[in-house]
């Protein structure tokens with residue numbers, strides 16, 4: 001059967017037996033749409049797999065640049081998931097596949113080559129040992145139509161917080177997905193395609209494309225990114241400042257650092273970049289030391305280097321950023337681990353020693369070998385407590401204590417880090433954009449209190465559940481969540497219909513999100529440990545966070561999800577969501 005919007009095929013590659021097969025996407029699309037939904041469904045029955053999955057809107061709509069990557073995280077033992085953009089996801093569809101599922105492991109380093117439906121497993125012995133930038137260059141020779149997903153030396157050496165790099169820019173960073181790829185001895189995936197997939201109704205799609213584009217362009221996010229270094233950098237740095245956990249620092253210091261960074265970026269920014277078909281163009285192209293690299297501040301990378309590592313010198317922060325990108329390291333985890341190493345007296349923050357420590361982690365020399373295991377295992381080894389979130393993952397370059405909704409979501413999360421659920425959650429920007437945060441809370445849940453960072457209200461829980469669902473919808477359709485949040489859901493439903501020919505209502509999109517979320521919870525119950533549904537002890541014990549009230553919010557959260565008081569999905573919920581056959 002012809003599937004509009006999808007290629008109709010998911011590629012399964014077993015690296016142990018070197019065998020290839022395909023499964024029809026149709027098998028999963030109705031219940032899980034694509035991206036995060038289908039990837040979670042496949043992982044549920046194949047916990048050894050590393051799954052790359054696009055969505056039906058990938059390559060068709062503004063900001064439809066995304067794919068989801070999931071595997072069991074080597075850090076948490078739970079689902080490690082990340083969404084990524086760039087050009088690779090669209091290129092994979094143009095090459096003939098909606099997704100790739102890698103199982104087994106190769107004895108020797110290999111890479112996967114996918115060109116217009118043809119697939120081969122090639123030797124990567126020459127590539128092993130190269131960093132991300134050199135790997136991309138060796139595979140593409142600068143040819144712009146070839147797209148690469150690869151790991152750097154961190155993933156090869158089993159550093160537990162290695163990500164998967166997509167070009168010099170996007171990284172599926174959280175949860176150790178690059179570590180999983182390295183353990184499979186899979187250095188890279190190269191895709192090239194010219195075929196594309198067809199939409200059901202191109203005329204209608206063109207009209208809805210314009211509506212979405214207009215909605216994104218008239219949004220506050222667009223204005224924020226518009227003058228990248230003037231608006232974006234100071235906003236993001238200030239926004240991040242209150243939750244970097246270093247309470248001794250004063251607000252003025254953050255202002256100072258933000259202004260210093262702004263000046264530096266003004267001097268060195270030479271342009272803007274975007275993922276496939278995205279009008280937001282949230283990447284700044286920064287030229288420094290003869291090299292031009294894209295940088296995006298919003299996920300906490302550069303701000304983390306600035307505040308957590310006490311790096312007031314923007315040049316040093318830039319070099320730390322570049323080092324993490326070239327080695328394929330999750331910068332949020334790296335920063336947390338290096339900051340922890342400074343508490344042990346192993347490194348002096350704000351100095352060149354930080355770069356040396358990162359090199360030791362990547363190559364696993366000396367204490368770097370223990371630190372490469374992640375903050376939880378390092379703290380067990382050194383006997384000095386550390387702050388981490390569920391399952392031992394390093395925190396989201398942020399401190400959740402002043403933000404109750406974030407504390408709740410980090411306590412109940414089942415798939416990757418809290419940024420997979422709460423990007424742009426209004427309580428985060430309450431302190432710098434009070435009116436906008438209040439307007440959003442009133443619009444979405446009819447209660448202004450849901451915008452207050454300190455609120456434990458029932459409406460805050462409803463808001464958090466809704467926000468989680470919107471993230472899952474974006475991750476499953478193949479759309480960037482930043483864009484999805486700027487545009488009414490009914491437009492995305494309209495786009496889905498124009499692309500696939502299948503009608504879908506906003507409520508049905510929500511049901512897909514609920515199904516996926518409950519399946520993620522069932523995965524945790526099958527493979528993980530639910531008693532981790534507590535916010536981290538050091539967070540919980542902070543006077544600002546009332547443990548009893550937080551427990552009360554958790555009970556409300558469970559009930560809204562149709563789970564029992566222990567966080568276990570009720571049989572009727574499983575039945576209602578059509579998950580009965582899996583349990």
Ligand code: SF4
Nearest residue numbers: 274275278280282480
């Ligand atoms: S908003 Fe930024 S990260 Fe998202 S698709 Fe657009 S350019 Fe990429």
